[in-house]
Amino acid sequence: MAVSLRRMTTRLVNLVIDAARPDALAGFWAALLGWHVAVEEAGEVDVRAPESDGWDLDLVFVPVPEPKEVKNRIHLDLASTTRAHQAELVTRALELGGRRVDVGQGDVPWVVLADPEGNEFCVLEPRERYADTGAVASILVDAHDPELLAGFWARLTGRSIQAREGDALVGLRAPSGRGPWLELLRNDDVKQVKNRVHLDIAPPADAGHAAAVAEVIAAGAAPADRDGPALPWRVLTDPEGNEFCVLTPR
DSSP: OOBOOOOOSOEEEEEEEEESSHHHHHHHHHHHHTOEEEEEOSSOEEEEOOGGGOOOSEEEEEEOSSOOOSOOSEEEEEOOSSHHHHHHHHHHHHHTTOEEOOSSOOSOSSEEEEOTTOOEEEEOOOOGGGTTSOSEEEEEEEESSHHHHHHHHHHHHOOEEEEEETTTEEEEEOTTSOSOEEEEEEOOOOOOSOOSEEEEEEOOTTSOHHHHHHHHHHTTOEEOOSSOTTSSSEEEEOTTOOEEEEOOOO
16 A cells, blocks of 8 residues: 655656766666667766656766775666566676676575676566566665665655565655656665765756755755765765765756
8 A cells, every 4th residue: 555755846866876987887778778878978978768668767877986895785676577578688688798696695586687897786577566667677775774764765756655565675656657666675784885876866947956955854864975065966865874966956
């Protein structure tokens, strides 16, 4: 049953991935998902889904000098329609430069892979919940307290709680009922370094940026700007220390 929480006017706009070679990594994901490169600049490369997919975010790849050190706390799950389709996605990923990885998953019906820069993702077996999500079934966020973190992100994104699996997972769905789920998955690992994958949110075009940032902080976020608030956006952390950005109104 859906649970409605009082929301703000901010919404999800990007999933950002740190990369040593943003252009090459963007090419991998565009080819794997069947999407296209929409923006290609020195500071970022954006991959965008076709409107029919239902995904209304950009995948944004930005250059960073630091190498990947630990398993990501945020990853993508890809949807499949049949077992044959799942196998096709795995084969395509491997041909494009991905590889199989073991993160302790054991004998499971999904396949755990990593992209060419080591970012983990899963190719799921067919599941009814993800039948209408498009290429990406969900954005998975590791959480010590999935319920608490789900409430925070529901307020920031306007998504509502539409699924629970005991105390292990809470799933948020967009009001449109389209595109990927945002899911909070119980994981007791301790966050060690800055996340290489993070979310961007933004207020609407007619809103004030400073007011939106203040509202987000009042909801439980904390400032985490490395270069101070002089940048056009603000870097914050959620209640479990995951970095995210509040972009300018749009």
